[in-house]
Amino acid sequence: MATRRVLVTGGSRGIGRAIAMRLALDGWDVAIHYVNDEAEARHTESDMGPRASGRYQADLNLAESAKELIDKALRDGPLNAVVNNAGVYMPMSYVKSGEAEFEATFRRTFSVNFESPMRIMRYAAQHFDVNGGGKILNVASRVGFKGEGGAALYAASKGALINLTRSLAVELAPRNIQLFGIAPGWVETAMAREGMETKLESILKDIPLGRMAKPEDCASVAAFLLSDGAAYLSGNVIDINGASYFH
Numbered sequence: 467m468a469t470r471r472v473l474v475t476g477g478s479r480g481i482g483r484a485i486a487m488r489l490a491l492d493g494w495d496v497a498i499h500y501v502n503d504e505a506e507a508r509h510t511e512s513d514m515g516p517r518a519s520g521r522y523q524a525d526l527n528l529a530e531s532a533k534e535l536i537d538k539a540l541r542d543g544p545l546n547a548v549v550n551n552a553g554v555y556m557p558m559s560y561v562k563s564g565e566a567e568f569e570a571t572f573r574r575t576f577s578v579n580f581e582s583p584m585r586i587m588r589y590a591a592q593h594f595d596v597n598g599g600g601k602i603l604n605v606a607s608r609v610g611f612k613g614e615g616g617a618a619l620y621a622a623s624k625g626a627l628i629n630l631t632r633s634l635a636v637e638l639a640p641r642n643i644q645l646f647g648i649a650p651g652w653v654e655t656a657m658a659r660e661g662m663e664t665k666l667e668s669i670l671k672d673i674p675l676g677r678m679a680k681p682e683d684c685a686s687v688a689a690f691l692l693s694d695g696a697a698y699l700s701g702n703v704i705d706i707n708g709a710s711y712f713h
Contacts, residue, residue, distance in 0.1 A: 469493075469495055470493070470494050470495065470546040470547065471494065471495040471496075471497065471519055471543055471544060471545050471546055471547075472489055472494050472495070472496055472497070472545065472546060472547040472548065472549060472692070473497045473498075473499065473520075473522075473535075473536075473539045473545055473547075473548050473549070473590075474486045474489070474496060474497070474498050474499065474548075474549040474551055475499040475526065475535075475548075475549065475550055475551050475552035475582075475583075475586070476499065476500070476501070476551040476552030476553065477496070477497075477498030477499055477500065477507075477510065477549075477551065478498055478500040478503060478506045478507040478509070478510045479503075479506055479510075479655075480653075480655035480681055481551055481605060481650065481653060481655060481681045481684045481685070482498070482549070482551035482552065482605075483510050483681065484680075484681030484682050484684060484685035485549055485551060485605075485681075485684065485685045485688045485689075486498050486510060486514065487510070487513060487514060487685070488682070488685035488686065488688070488689045489685075489688075489689060489692065490514040490515070490517035490518070492689055492693070493517075494517065494547075494692075495517055495518075495519035495543075496514055496517055496518060496519055497518075497519045497520030497521070497522065497539050497542070497545075498510060498511065498518075498520070498521055498522070499522050499523070499524055499526075499535055499552065500521070500522075500523055501523070501524070501525060501526070501552070502523075504521075504523065507521050507523075508521065519542065519543065520538075520539055520542045520543075522535055522538050522539060524538075526552055526577070526578050526582035527574055527577045527578055527582075528577075529577070529581065529582075529585070531582065532581075532582045532585035532586045532589065533585065533589055535586065536586060536589040536590060536593070537589075540593060544593070544597055545590065545593060545594075545600065546594075546600050546601070547600055547601040547602065547603070547692050548586060548587070548590040548600070548601075548602050548603070549602075549603045549604075549605070549688065549692075550582075550583035550586055550587070550602070550603070550604045550605060550627075551605040552578065552582070553578060553579045553605065554574060554575060554578045554579060554620075555617065555620055556571045556574065556575055556617075556619070556620065557616045557617045557620070558571045558616070558617070558619065559616065560618050560619075571619055572619055575619045575620055575623050576619070576622075576623050576626075579620070579623035579624060579627065580623045580626045580627050580630075583604060583627060583630075584627075584630060587602055587604075587630070587634065587645075590602060591634070591638060591641075591643055594641070594642075594643050595641050595643070598642060599641065599642025599643055599644075600642075600643055600644075601643070601644045601645075601646070601691075601692050602631075602634075602643070602644070602645045602646070603645075603646045603647065603648070603688055603691055603692060604627050604628075604630075604631050604645070604646070604647045604648075605647070605648055605650070605684070605688075606624045606627050606628045606631070606647045606648065606649045606703060607620075607621070607624040607649055607650060607651075608649050608650065608651040608705065608707050608710075608711055609621040609624060610624030610625040610627065610628045610649060611625070611628070611649060611705075611711070611713045612711050612713070624649075627647070628647055628649070628703050631645050631646070631647045631701065631703060632645075632701045632703070635700040635701030636701065639700055644696070644699070644700040645700055645701060646691040646692075646696070646699070646700070646701075646702055646703070646704070647702070647703035647704070648684055648687050648688055648691070648703070648704050648706055649703050649704065649705050649706065649707070650679055650683075650684050650706045650707065651673070651678075651679065651705075651706065651707030651708065651710050651711065652669050652673070652678040652679065652707075652710075653678060653679045653680070653681060653683075653684060653706075654678050654679070654680055654681065655681060672710050673707070673708040673709070673710045674708060674709040674710065675708035675709055676708075677708065678708070679706055679707070679708065683706055684706055687704050687706055691704070
């Protein structure tokens with residue numbers, strides 16, 4: 467099998483790191499993006515060993531960063547897949563927040579969770595279009611389907627990402643470009659830790675499987691979607707929530 471190369475945004479920690487590590491184990495050459503913590507990114511690179519294929523810093527809150535990130539990755543070699551995992555979760559009262567807080571939360575949430583992935587998908591698809599095809603996997607969230615009080619803007623950004631994934635799957639299928647998503651519920655990651663510490667008992671009551679997902683649970687599904695076993699799928703957004711929500 468020819469070597470395949472993938473770029474994972476937010477690939478140095480949490481779900482992104484788990485996906486990067488699993489894909490490296492499956493034989494992918496894996497490039498990772500990080501925002502601030504270069505030491506953490508280097509650690510992930512070291513753990514991937516010879517399958518590590520690039521480490522790129524970018525602030526995805528900035529519109530121009532998406533193209534710069536793809537350009538940097540492509541200078542080190544072609545890509546066969548992209549995983550849009552980087553995201554922010556900024557809970558906020560929709561009514562009681564001040565104007566400055568509301569606007570800042572809105573701008574950062576949509577910039578990182580929707581606008582940058584949208585641009586990354588566009589630049590990656592342009593590359594795939596002249597190189598025989600490729601795959602894009604977007605990490606969404608259960609709340610993109612379910613909604614969540616106190617985090618309406620986060621839920622809206624993930625809902626937008628889900629529907630963009632589905633629409634582009636239809637549009638790009640004739641070009642041999644497949645798009646997928648995963649929609650995790652509660653996951654044992656640093657981003658969710660505060661909520662887990664204060665709500666653990668009530669969270670587990672709502673999960674029939676009796677535990678939160680591990681990042682590796684998400685990585686297993688991602689690895690399948692990016693594998694040859696999913697060759698006849700596109701536009702699928704897979705729930706990973708322990709039977710806690712159906713739609």
